[in-house]
Amino acid sequence: MNNELNEFDAVMEQIGFGKVHCYVMLTLGLLQMLTIHETMGMGIIAPSAVCDLRMSIVQVSTITAAAFLGIICSSYFWGYITDKMGRRWILLHTISISNICSIISMFMVSFTSFFVMRFLTGIFVAGPSFVAVTYLSEFCNKQILARTVTHMYMFTGFAMFYCPSWATLFLSSNFMDFEIGFVGRLTLRPWRVLGCMFMLPGVIAFFLLLRMPESPKFLFMVGETKQGMAVMDWISTKNTGRPLSPEQVELMLKFQESTGVMRQKRSNNFLQQMMNDAMPLFRKPYVGFYVGSCSVMFSLGLVANGFGIWFTAMRNRSNMRLDNKSDMTLCKILFSTAAKIEDSEPDLVVACNDGFMGFNDSLILGLTYIILYNVCWLMLFFLPRKALFIAALVISSSCGFALIFVTGRWLQLFAFVLFIALPGVVISLLGGALLQFVPTHMRAKALCISLMWCRWGAVVGTTIVGIYIEKSCEMTILVVAIFPMLSASIEGFLPL
Incomplete structure (x- = not known):
């Protein structure tokens, strides 16, 4: 494994x-x-679509989980194809189709059609959800890989800031309060336009990606030596102003010789071949680390994405209470009446309402993500990765437990923010660790399977919270808060 990386590094x-x-x-x-x-943007869109699509709270939970389900169903397929066709090829195709499906989904007029289109969007979003970091890792040597991946994942914070920023304009502004009738039951409402705005980064990324080459490591892995050399020359010219030196060319030729992937006996059965190609991950020397990582990913996805996707709706519900909340816990604020999370309070708004009181709390969550990624990037220079992971997860669990008891707006807000943000950051860092642990020809498959478990955690978390939190708020939070501590216990045994 290490020999594969030496010359390239x-x-x-x-x-x-x-x-x-x-x-x-x-x-x-x-x-x-x-x-x-x-995925997470549905935490804003789904509650806003309740009136138009006449959804119950269970249906809202289903919609928020739809994209995660699509990602789960297609992840390994894209991972398998990515290791065959190339990183850039998959990214270009999946971005294009996911953007088309996303736009169509915003013009659906029933719960069923909306769910189907969000599910299809998730199927194709699965591509960039894990191929992006695989692609990035293959432009880096292992000395800078962890810190570079951390900076790429910092855009998670920008996304968490981007969503509520646009939502503030479209859902909290009288200026954007409009309803334009189209065909039949279809009406153009602010939440539909907001959903289209969420895909803008993907459109920009598509055009930027057109100017990028295929991953050099992938090209050498599949025996495309000439193209691989051309990409390395391009990188060297852009970074240093000169092409590869003869000594560097010689090193890359040695690297080419050492990247010969063991040719397994090919099966005529496509599904059987997909299974066979993943089997090395579940054998020595990878099995212990890999199974442990997948278990941690499930737990962290349940907290950061499953519970986190309800953050905006819960904070909105809390902010809509006009009575004295200074001595009330979060659960009492949310459920001291029979109203549901996404509905407005009966004493505040009589008619069905898809607006929000404001997104300041969500903006704080986004800023916290950005700060935490930068803090982690800095601390990676001084602390072992394992110690950083364990400390972050212990703090997360502590904040989750505190969320059951603390009163006061700011204490509740920051306990909530750290509870879901710290596991989200650890998901990203663990993905970077996984990329260093497995060789190039298995990276896409390894990452997609681990993130598939993360999405399963998100689906389970989203469903549990949507169905049970109103019935038993404190117990639901308690159960979810145990998972970061469980993850910290598992990570203590992993060779990070």
Whole structure:
């Protein structure tokens, strides 16, 4: 495994971090934003669509989970195809189709059609959700990989800031309060336009990606030596102003010799071949680390995405209470009446309402993500990755437990924010660790399977919260808050 990386790392270290890496990080960071918008953004869109689509709280939970389900169903397929066809090829095709499905979904007039289109969007968003970081890793040597991936994932924070910023304009502004009738039951409302705005980063990333080459590591892996050399020359020219030196060319030729992927006996059965190609991940030397990582991913996805997707709706519900809340816990604020999370209070708004009182709390969540990613990037220079992970998850669990008891707006807000943001950051860092642990020819499959477990966690978390939190708020939060502590216990045994 280490021999595969030596020559490539040596050349990349000589080339150094430069314009190419910044361009790649920007492009793939925008794709990370697209992924967050199309999944977590439903935490804003779905409650806003309640009136138009006549949805119950269970149906809202289903809609918020639809894209996650699509990602789960298609992730391994895209991972398998990515390791066959290339990273850039998959990204261009999946971005295009996911954007089309996303736009169509915003013009659906029933719960069923909306769910189907969000599910299809998730199927194609699965591509950039894990291929982006795989692609980025193959432009980096292992010395800068963890910190570069951390910076790319920092765009998660920008996405968390982007969504409520646009939502403030479209859902909290009288200026954007409109209703335009189209065909039949279809009416153009602010939430539909907002959903279309969420795909803008993906459109920009698509055009930026057109100017990028295929991953050099992938090209060498599949035996495309001439194209791989051309890409390395392009990187060197952009970063240093000169092409590869003869010594660097010689190193890359040695790297080509060492990247010969063991040719397994091919099966005529496509599904059987997909299974066979994933089996090395579940054998030594990878199995212990990999199974443990998938377990941690499930737990973290349940907290950061499953519970986190309800953050905006819960904070909106809390802000709509006009009575004295200073001595009330979060659960009492949310459910001291029989109203549901996404509905307005009966004593505040009589008619069905798809507006929000404001998104300041969601903006704070986005800023917290950005700050935490930068803090983690800085601390990676001084602390072991394992210690950083465990500390973050212990703090997250503590904040989750505190959320049951604390009173006061700001204490509740920051306990809530750290409870869901810290696991979200650890998901990203663990993905970077996984990329260092497995060889190039298995990276896409390894990452997509682990993130598939993360999405399963998100689906389970979203469903649990949607169905049970009103019936038993404190117990639901308590159960969810145990998962970061459980993840910290597992990570203590992983070779991070």
